[in-house]
Amino acid sequence: MAITLEMGSNLSPRSVVAYLDRYVVGQDSAKRSVAIALRNRIRRRSLPDELRMEIAPKNILMVGPTGVGKTEIARRLARLVEAPFVKVEATKFTEVGYVGRDVESMIRDLVEVSVQMARKRKLESVQDAAAANAEERVLDALLPGRKKTRASNVSDIMRIFGMMGDSERGKPEEDDEPADAEEAELPPASLHTREKMRDMLRGGKLDVREIEIEVSESQRVGMGFIGGGMEEMGINIGELIGGMMPKKTSRKKMRVDEALRMMQAEESEKLLDMEAISAEALDRAQEEGIVFIDEIDKIASGGTAGKSGPDVSREGVQRDLLPIIEGTTVHTKYGSVNTDHILFIAAGAFHHSKPSDLAPELQGRLPIRVELDALSEADLVRILTEPENSLIKQYVALIGTEDVKLTFTDDAVGAIAGYAAATNAQMENIGARRLHAMMEHLLEDVSFDAGEAGGPSEVTIDGDFVKTKLQTLSEDDDARKYLL
16 A cells, blocks of 8 residues: 555655565665655655755665666655656756757656646545446436436637537527426436336446447547647647537447446546646645656766767756756646755666766755665575565466466576576676566466466476576577577
């Protein structure tokens, strides 16, 4: 179960590290740093307003090779407290004035994630009311004779510009009808019959019956971002004009159970207050948001003198990142977001550069620096077996869906880790990601044959099996380059 920051007053750094240990092997210093950063956010909430506004998060720079858990630590931390989280690659951004994404887009992406999270929470809270409304609509369709109220499908913007025919102008709005109109138009069927139908509907006795219902379809306009300013503000012309167009309705025949699901979804959307959702999302994004900037080493200039070419753009991206990380206001289509209290976690392997090659101002805005260790063979053994979602457990579950029991012996696990560690040492070190390639090649035949008639109901992977499948492959230089 996720814990929000409001609920997390008892979430100590030690308990956060224990939670991260369930998913990431080793890397204790990085876990401690993010756990302290999270706890400081909880502590900050208890301070007076004037002091709380002065305390900014201590942003983190993670240094370590690929595949050792940098992204997973940040993602699991955000998931623990249901904080808005977005991962971006520093190489995707370009300096202002160049073609490409500007750095402010990471904040717009964070807000979009926050809005979707807030919307999902609100949708869950209105399901009971939406289900009741959907039930009434289905009963109306099941009981013929009830006069349908015709809602005007002409939007306000169309009325403002007079974009409707004479036949539409003379028709009253649905809201203009008397409040008791619905009761006056009840069908001849008695209330007793309606309640009896309701009991049958709730008992699933009417699920297979077909009814005809009216569904609404939003008009989509095939226009994207127009003009440079529109994309920076996150405004999509197609969405803007699509909201102004009248909604098109159509009648469809479907089963009662399908109609209930569709109508419940429609009623849920009607119950959402997007203004309140946007306000909540903006507040959570700027108070609890986490932005993970990967591959930051790729925009380090390397300290070369007389910079030109790509180095110019790299330094430009670093300069553009400075105000975002330090604190500025970014305008989005949902409103303005202040980045003062967003936690930024930057990460990079720094194989061909070092953290000191970053601009001094950027280094100062990432005051906490932690180094992650390369994975040893022992670490790879633990990664295969210990985490809650370990690779071994994943493959056992996948093959188990075919009614085949897959078992790994201890010597098989050690052999897989040994081949992965040796390949990492002889080629590019991609950390735990090497295990994915190893496991796929190891279990290719098992996965292909699982579920076949007459096939084995139990498969045991031992050391000899691993050696047969992986030794030749790991010793062949050409095969390793393209397959592992």
